[in-house]
Amino acid sequence: MSVPIPPAINRREVIAGATAGVAATGLPSLSPAQAASPEMPSSITVSFTVNGEARRIALDTRVTLLDALREHLHLTGTKKGCDHGHCGACTVIVNGTRINACLSLAAMHEGDGVTTIEGLGHPGALHPMQAAFLAHDAFQCGYCTPGQICSAVAVLGEIGAGVPSHVTGDLTAPMTLDTAELRERMSGNICRCGAYANIAEAVATVAGRTP
Ligand code: FES
Ligand code: FES
Secondary structure, three states: OOOOOOOOOOHHHHHHHHHHHHHHHOOOOOOHHHHOOOOOOOEEEEEEEEOOEEEEEEEEOOOEHHHHHHHHOOOOOOOOOOOOOOOOOOEEEEOOEEEEHHHOEHHHHOOOEEEOHHHHOEOOEOOHHHHHHHHOOOOOOOOOHHHHHHHHHHHHHHHOOOOOOOOOOOOOOOOOOOHHHHHHHOOOOOOOOOOHHHHHHHHHHHOOOOO
16 A cells, blocks of 8 residues: 655745744734834843842843853852753752752842852851762762752751751751652752762751661
């Protein structure tokens, strides 16, 4: 039995078909003049707190929080991996909640409190989660590590574990977290080096459990 061969479709026909499809939705299309409307500002000034410091920056409205942190405030500890919300390398904490900074426009963060890896601790005064990552060898190349640590710190808040004053001290908060849940909560942070076992150990140690 012979299979019918469809007629060749050229580029002009594809474009014409797509245009007809848009027209069929009944949605009005923007004229070039409307698209460049002066009523739509192309820049904005954002005031927010970053790592405890009040910052005010003028930005293109299309700038992501990730690019605002890295390119405008030069806080390059937050990494750009995929820039599409897939890898978690850009994780920062905003008002106590972890977000992917590459998926959020800086203009949306007026008045917010942003914490990046630089704001968690520094050499000589590491955050317990940073210390735990070191103690457990929870990284190889380190590219995903700032996002992993910010995410892990936020997980402590999510599970009500609090943050202990040091890694192996008394951890009295009641734990409702099992290892599988911990791994699930950290699953948005990809590590191409595959350091997952040690990352889980580090997070579990700070959260008061052995994995
Ligand atoms: Fe944001 Fe990958 S860079 S999720
Ligand atoms: Fe290399 Fe995670 S340590 S990507």
